[in-house]
Amino acid sequence: MIDTILTDYMNEQLALTSLDFVRYKHETIDWSLRLVGLVGPRGVGKSTLVLQHILTTKSQQQALYISAEGSYFAQHTLAEVASVFVKEGGTHLYIDEIHKYPNWSVEVKEIYDAHPALHIVFTGLSVLDLLSGQADLSRRAVLYTMQGLSFREYLEMFHNIKLPVYSLDEVVANRVDLSTLPHPLPLFREYLRHGYYPFSKEGAFLSRLDQVVTQTLEMDIPQYASMSVSTGRKLRRLMAIVAKSAPFKPDYSSIANALGVSRNVLPDYFLYMEKAGMIGQLRNETGGLRSLGKVEKVFVDNTNMMYALGLAETNTGNLRETFFYNQTRVVCDVISSKVSDFVIGEYTFEVGGKSKSGAQIEGVANGHIVKDDIEQGFGRVVPLWTFGLLY
Numbered sequence: 001m002i003d004t005i006l007t008d009y010m011n012e013q014l015a016l017t018s019l020d021f022v023r024y025k026h027e028t029i030d031w032s033l034r035l036v037g038l039v040g041p042r043g044v045g046k047s048t049l050v051l052q053h054i055l056t057t058k059s060q061q062q063a064l065y066i067s068a069e070g071s072y073f074a075q076h077t078l079a080e081v082a083s084v085f086v087k088e089g090g091t092h093l094y095i096d097e098i099h100k101y102p103n104w105s106v107e108v109k110e111i112y113d114a115h116p117a118l119h120i121v122f123t124g125l126s127v128l129d130l131l132s133g134q135a136d137l138s139r140r141a142v143l144y145t146m147q148g149l150s151f152r153e154y155l156e157m158f159h160n161i162k163l164p165v166y167s168l169d170e171v172v173a174n175r176v177d178l179s180t181l182p183h184p185l186p187l188f189r190e191y192l193r194h195g196y197y198p199f200s201k202e203g204a205f206l207s208r209l210d211q212v213v214t215q216t217l218e219m220d221i222p223q224y225a226s227m228s229v230s231t232g233r234k235l236r237r238l239m240a241i242v243a244k245s246a247p248f249k250p251d252y253s254s255i256a257n258a259l260g261v262s263r264n265v266l267p268d269y270f271l272y273m274e275k276a277g278m279i280g281q282l283r284n285e286t287g288g289l290r291s292l293g294k295v296e297k298v299f300v301d302n303t304n305m306m307y308a309l310g311l312a313e314t315n316t317g318n319l320r321e322t323f324f325y326n327q328t329r330v331v332c333d334v335i336s337s338k339v340s341d342f343v344i345g346e347y348t349f350e351v352g353g354k355s356k357s358g359a360q361i362e363g364v365a366n367g368h369i370v371k372d373d374i375e376q377g378f379g380r381v382v383p384l385w386t387f388g389l390l391y
Helices: 004-015 024-028 046-056 078-087 104-114 126-130 151-159 168-172 185-194 198-202 205-224 229-245 252-259 263-275 303-308 316-328 384-389
Strands: 035-040 063-067 092-096 119-125 142-145 279-283 295-300 334-336 342-344 347-352 367-371 381-383
Touching (some): 004 063, 024 046, 035 046, 046 063, 046 092, 046 119, 063 078, 119 126, 119 205, 126 205, 126 263, 151 185, 151 198, 151 384, 168 384, 185 303, 185 384, 205 229, 205 263, 205 303, 252 263, 263 279, 279 334, 295 316, 303 316, 316 342, 316 347, 316 384, 367 384, 381 384
Parallel strands (some): 035 142, 063 092, 092 119, 347 367, 367 381
Antiparallel strands (some): 279 295, 334 342, 342 347
């Protein structure tokens, strides 16, 4: 029989979960798969999304939601719980915070192989899909990555303003309907400061965000990349270097000297930080995070983090580029431009303020100026805020 400690915990969490607003990722996940992993940075709402899914499918499945970081698993194993659950007719097992469980991949593989009728969904940090666990789940698990709130999602979650998702082509063609949002700029400024993380609704936002940064750099990455504690502290110093200079073109030799590490390890450090939601890296070729494309610029991951680090007040240009890259990368393959700021497919984008000229895209086919501080676009000029409606 399933321990009441587990069922009580699940029922308490479900009772606290609202269906008023559901994140963009819910509709893109194939929940019918036998093994699904939902990964992403700390604080973006992975656990809430899973609980919402359980609520919406309650009548169709026998579900159990557990947290792998709970004290219960100091004396019990996931495999034991899964075995008892299946014997009682369980069909869907949801495991939250799986990265907190030692040798998690071994037991998940064991559960998957032993119970072919059981559906398993787990959540974890986004560094998990970079690390090869002791058991290879690559042929079994389908991983989905979840990012923070888009500007569109922020409007709905915080202000109950509902806008549709627009395609990149629609945004570039200035087809965004302003009837439900006639003056977007004040709300856009709010979003840039505290709209990327759902937990900003809970108060003490800067303190919570600082905890996210500290735990990610000094605990999460070192633990799952088998780094020492001292290396974790070096990641914090590396983040400070990025923050002071971003966006910047990494000079691995000078950074290695400053940190006292080998130049050869820095690309891995940057990659871990990127996957963990601390930075973004703009490359010169397509192909995703494992691309061989050369890194042209390194950004702080999102504008909320820029404000928390005290950067946004001093460099508005960096803030604009960070927002553009942060929002477009979720649905587009974004690369650097040889003549301007960004390239997405056939489009070239130059990002700036409302007085930005079109000199840099003169003669560039499908070149566009992305301007901040304007409500509506015209011709080849597109408002910056509208790129927050892509997901």
